[in-house]
Amino acid sequence: xxxxxxxxxxxxxxxxxxxxxxxxxxxxxxxxxxxxxxxxxxxxxxxxxxxxxxxxxxxxxxxxxxxxxxxxxxxxxxxxxxxxxxxxxxxxxxxxxxxxxxxxxxxxxxxxxxxxxxxxxxxxxxxxxxxxxxxxxxxxxxxxxxxxxxxxxxxxxxxxxxxxxxxxxxxxxxxxxxxxxxxxxxxxxxxxxxxxxxxxxxxxxxxxxxxxxxxxxxxxxxxxxxxxxxxxxxxxxxxxxxxxxxxxxxxxxxxxxxxxxxxxxxxxxxxxxxxxxxxxxxxxxxxxxxxxxxxxxxxxxxxxxxxxxxxxxxxxxxxxxxxxxxxxxxxxxxxxxxxxxxxxxxxxxxxxxxxxxxxxxxxxxxxxxxxxxxxxxxxxxxxxxxxxxxxxxxxxxxxxxxxxxxxxxxxxxxxxxxxxxxxxxxxxxxxxxxxxxxxxxxxxxxxxxxxxxxxxxxxxxxxxxxxxxxxxxxxxxxxxxxxxxxxxxxxxxxxxxxxxxxxxxxxxxxxxxxxxxxxxxxxxxxxxxxxxxxxxxxxxxxxxxxxxxxxxxxxxxxxxxxxxxxxxxxxxxxxxxxxxxxxxxxxxxxxxxxxxxxxxxxxxxxxxxxxxxxxxxxxxxxxxxxxxxxxxxxxxxxxxxxxxxxxxxxxxxxxxxxxxxxxxxxxxxxxxxxxxxxxxxxxxxxxxxxxxxxxxxxxxxxxxxxxxxxxxxxxxxxxxxxxxxxxxxxxxxxxxxxxxxxxxxxxxxxxxxxxxxxxxxxxxxxxxxxxxxxxxxxxxxxxxxxxxxxxxxxxxxxxxxxxxxxxxxxxxxxxxxxxxxxxxxxxxxxxxxxxxxxxxxxxxxxxxxxxxx
DNA sequence: ATACATACC
DNA sequence: TACTGGTATGTAT
Numbered sequence: 001x002x003x004x005x006x007x008x009x010x011x012x013x014x015x016x017x018x019x020x021x022x023x024x025x026x027x028x029x030x031x032x033x034x035x036x037x038x039x040x041x042x043x044x045x046x047x048x049x050x051x052x053x054x055x056x057x058x059x060x061x062x063x064x065x066x067x068x069x070x071x072x073x074x075x076x077x078x079x080x081x082x083x084x085x086x087x088x089x090x091x092x093x094x095x096x097x098x099x100x101x102x103x104x105x106x107x108x109x110x111x112x113x114x115x116x117x118x119x120x121x122x123x124x125x126x127x128x129x130x131x132x133x134x135x136x137x138x139x140x141x142x143x144x145x146x147x148x149x150x151x152x153x154x155x156x157x158x159x160x161x162x163x164x165x166x167x168x169x170x171x172x173x174x175x176x177x178x179x180x181x182x183x184x185x186x187x188x189x190x191x192x193x194x195x196x197x198x199x200x201x202x203x204x205x206x207x208x209x210x211x212x213x214x215x216x217x218x219x220x221x222x223x224x225x226x227x228x229x230x231x232x233x234x235x236x237x238x239x240x241x242x243x244x245x246x247x248x249x250x251x252x253x254x255x256x257x258x259x260x261x262x263x264x265x266x267x268x269x270x271x272x273x274x275x276x277x278x279x280x281x282x283x284x285x286x287x288x289x290x291x292x293x294x295x296x297x298x299x300x301x302x303x304x305x306x307x308x309x310x311x312x313x314x315x316x317x318x319x320x321x322x323x324x325x326x327x328x329x330x331x332x333x334x335x336x337x338x339x340x341x342x343x344x345x346x347x348x349x350x351x352x353x354x355x356x357x358x359x360x361x362x363x364x365x366x367x368x369x370x371x372x373x374x375x376x377x378x379x380x381x382x383x384x385x386x387x388x389x390x391x392x393x394x395x396x397x398x399x400x401x402x403x404x405x406x407x408x409x410x411x412x413x414x415x416x417x418x419x420x421x422x423x424x425x426x427x428x429x430x431x432x433x434x435x436x437x438x439x440x441x442x443x444x445x446x447x448x449x450x451x452x453x454x455x456x457x458x459x460x461x462x463x464x465x466x467x468x469x470x471x472x473x474x475x476x477x478x479x480x481x482x483x484x485x486x487x488x489x490x491x492x493x494x495x496x497x498x499x500x501x502x503x504x505x506x507x508x509x510x511x512x513x514x515x516x517x518x519x520x521x522x523x524x525x526x527x528x529x530x531x532x533x534x535x536x537x538x539x540x541x542x543x544x545x546x547x548x549x550x551x552x553x554x555x556x557x558x559x560x561x562x563x564x565x566x567x568x569x570x571x572x573x574x575x576x577x578x579x580x581x582x583x584x585x586x587x588x589x590x591x592x593x594x595x596x597x598x599x600x601x602x603x604x605x606x607x608x609x610x611x612x613x614x615x616x617x618x619x620x621x622x623x624x625x626x627x628x629x630x631x632x633x634x635x636x637x638x639x640x641x642x643x644x645x646x647x648x649x650x651x652x653x654x655x656x657x658x659x660x661x662x663x664x665x666x667x668x669x670x671x672x673x674x675x676x677x678x679x680x681x682x683x684x685x686x687x688x689x690x691x692x693x694x695x696x697x698x699x700x701x702x703x704x705x706x707x708x709x710x711x712x713x714x715x716x717x718x719x720x721x722x723x724x725x726x727x728x729x730x731x732x733x734x735x736x737x738x739x740x741x742x743x744x745x746x747x748x749x750x751x752x753x754x755x756x757x758x759x760x761x762x763x764x765x766x767x768x769x770x771x772x773x774x775x776x777x778x779x780x781x782x783x784x785x786x787x788x789x790x791x792x793x794x795x796x797x798x799x800x801x802x803x804x805x806x807x808x809x810x811x812x813x814x815x816x817x818x819x820x821x822x823x824x825x826x827x828x829x830x831x832x833x834x835x836x837x838x839x840x841x842x843x844x845x846x847x848x849x850x851x852x853x
Numbered sequence: 854a855t856a857c858a859t860a861c862c
Numbered sequence: 863t864a865c866t867g868g869t870a871t872g873t874a875t
Contacts, residue, residue, distance in 0.1 A: 014867075041864085042864095042865080045864075045865080046865095047865050048865090049866085051865090054858090057858090101862080122869080129866090130866090131863080131864070131867070132863095132864060132865065133865065133866050133867095135862095147866085149862095149866085150862085150865080151864065151865040151866090152864085152865095153863080153864050154865080154866085156863085193861085194861085194862075195862090196862090197862085210860075285854095289856090344860090344861075345860070345861085346860090347859060347860050347861080348859085348860090349858080349859060349860090377872075378871095379871095379872070400870095402869075403869075403870065403871090404868090404869065404870075405868085405869085406867085406868060406869075407867085407868080408866090408867060408868080409866090410866065410867085412863095413860080442872085444855095445854085446855090446856095454867090456858095457857085458855085458856060458857070459855085459856080460854075460855055461855095462854065462855085462859080484854050495869095497866090499867085499868095501868090501869090592872085599868095810875090
């Protein structure tokens with residue numbers, strides 16, 4: 001109906017080329033004029049021709065689909081409808097409205113950062129990127145139709161005065177670290193989706209928040225700097241700028257969204273604001289802190305699941321938030337009028353196919369489900385069904401292990417064979433470097449080529465063993481390249497891009513495939529929305545399933561299937577006897593000390609006192625977090641005001657409880673046998689293979705369409721890196737911080753040579769010479785005695801502390817440093833073995849876990 | 854296993 | 863001048 005992008009003016013011009021204006025800040029534009037300019041700028045180009053071709057392919061697909069549709073009989077449809085209904089009933093039964101999921105998203109992130117740092121830009125249309133491609137644009141530029149993923153030269157035609165600022169990834173990454181520290185205060189296990197957005201589960205936070213005193217919910221307006229370890233190059237603004245939020249939006253429609261509820265004193269003095277105990281207030285507080293800390297605004301969506309939260313975060317963007325009540329009615333009502341394209345996972349093509357079937361909003365989805373179930377693949381329609389019911393993932397999970405790593409580059413035109421080979425080699429060198437950083441080895445090498453006509457092709461070769469060195473990778477890549485060159489016959493390949501990818505990772509130790517299933521189910525505890533259902537619907541699919549819907553969408557459905565039959569049987573022995581008893585003792589000791597210490601002290605605090613709540617407990621969650629992959633920041637968010645209570649849950653009563661909580665999946669493992677428990681953790685760590693779960697809003701706020709994101713990837717990678725191989729570092733950091741914030745820097749670079757796993761004492765941070773775990777444990781034991789005492793004496797804080805950014809900040813800094821160090825080459829323990837070698841792995845994580853329990 | 858497509862940031 | 867890069871995953875063969 002309304003949506004005309006695709007159907008645009010009779011001449012049916014490329015739906016794929018037309019402006020995408022369903023992005024915040026782009027409403028009410030002169031689409032026709034803009035599209036005309038876009039077309040004029042593109043017409044006749046090779047790019048355009050290729051888009052044209054691809055669009056025709058899509059159209060053919062749709063035609064086929066329509067033919068299939070025509071063959072469907074009433075009877076078949078009825079049968080399908082019955083199946084759908086049955087499935088709906090099951091899904092409905094499993095609906096979980098108990099979680100409070102939040103999706104936070106920075107507003108025009110890269111552009112906002114640049115504007116913040118260069119006032120000149122504030123009132124001008126600007127974008128971040130290059131003449132070839134823009135990553136994002138500010139709201140002023142969006143009024144001209146300038147948006148992410150648009151080439152700069154076209155943007156310039158739309159807006160001649162557009163200022164294009166080169167991308168400065170390091171800066172965004174630094175800001176990202178800052179906001180992640182705040183995220184961690186609300187959900188240490190938050191899941192970052194990119195540098196500027198994340199999913200958080202506020203459920204637990206809210207529970208605790210109810211008992212928080214007002215002082216813990218009070219936050220100041222920006223004064224000087226954020227934390228006390230404020231060495232940061234904070235762009236400390238002049239005091240009087242305090243209440244100015246970045247002038248990103250002249251008409252911030254949503255700023256009014258903020259509930260005025262609290263007594264913010266418009267005054268300027270030592271202004272502060274008290275936030276309430278509701279989710280809205282908690283989220284508003286989080287956004288407030290983000291703004292105070294970074295001078296940048298964020299928007300958020302609050303809903304019972306990720307799918308909806310994502311959509312909601314876009315609703316009052318910029319600088320706003322929206323909460324969808326956790327009731328079936330609210331959800332259904334909301335979903336009904338939602339355009340399908342707004343749903344993460346439904347892109348241009350899926351939208352077009354659905355539109356062809358008369359489906360443009362989610363209400364239509366529900367109405368046409370029987371038909372859709374016959375025209376789309378099972379995976380696809382299952383997802384659509386869930387969407388139509390407003391279902392989505394109800395628990396946030398950390399990153400997964402990467403499945404591939406690649407590097408690709410676009411260039412002028414490369415037609416000379418020699419140059420092609422040498423370029424290929426360069427790529428392999430880069431890739432090998434990256435592989436080494438993460439200590440990965442993969443069996444499949446894929447070469448990607450794009451010719452000057454934008455036609456893409458990929459050629460893969462799977463080897464019998466994992467490789468990681470330049471020579472090995474290049475050996476495979478060049479064969480693939482040669483074959484292509486030869487096939488092209490006499491003519492040369494006229495390339496505009498080349499890429500090399502490696503996948504099929506194997507653990508470096510043994511060359512067995514990494515990780516396996518189990519992992520994905522450990523997290524069972526928190527049921528996913530669509531749990532336990534999914535009978536195999538016999539597929540009546542008449543059609544060759546149209547490929548719709550991305551993987552991440554099938555979330556629940558598939559996960560469930562996998563979860564079934566997962567028995568937890570694995571956890572058999574592990575060897576290290578001494579280690580375990582050691583940790584048991586250490587743990588008990590720690591707890592005892594904590595108790596004795598009464599854990600009560602007030603937070604000395606004025607700004608952000610760096611109060612470290614009982615390390616033991618708060619690390620409990622924290623470690624898990626870091627273990628999960630990233631954000632060391634979360635490693636020790638000292639937010640939890642009632643750590644001990646929490647701790648006892650996991651059996652911290654000074655004794656080992658009958659069930660242990662896995663620091664990776666956070667599941668309670670029903671055993672007291674540490675061997676079993678270790679085994680469990682081993683598996684979690686080696687294979688944390690969970691269904692990825694990236695919900696992203698279709699097109700809407702797809703700022704970082706570009707380069708922006710690949711950076712994020714880097715970040716994530718290093719995070720994972722940390723998790724896998726450097727779990728110990730998290731611990732180090734924790735202890736170090738409590739010890740002395742300023743020491744972090746020097747303490748961190750715990751490098752070691754690239755040969756074999758190296759053990760690093762989590763307490764003193766010194767690399768241990770011995771590989772012998774017994775010896776190592778003994779050493780740690782000694783260090784521990786001192787550290788724990790010191791720490792508790794000097795830094796314990798009240799259980800009721802306002803979250804302090806200090807420690808997490810320091811941690812992040814530490815991590816950044818170590819990351820940098822890694823890049824520099826000084827990596828910590830990076831042996832050619834990456835997925836932590838059996839030895840190292842088994843030790844690291846376990847050490848931490850037990851230590852903290 | 855391989856190739857290509859879709860999607861997301 | 864001129865339309866990215868990185869990762870995951872679905873579909874088909």
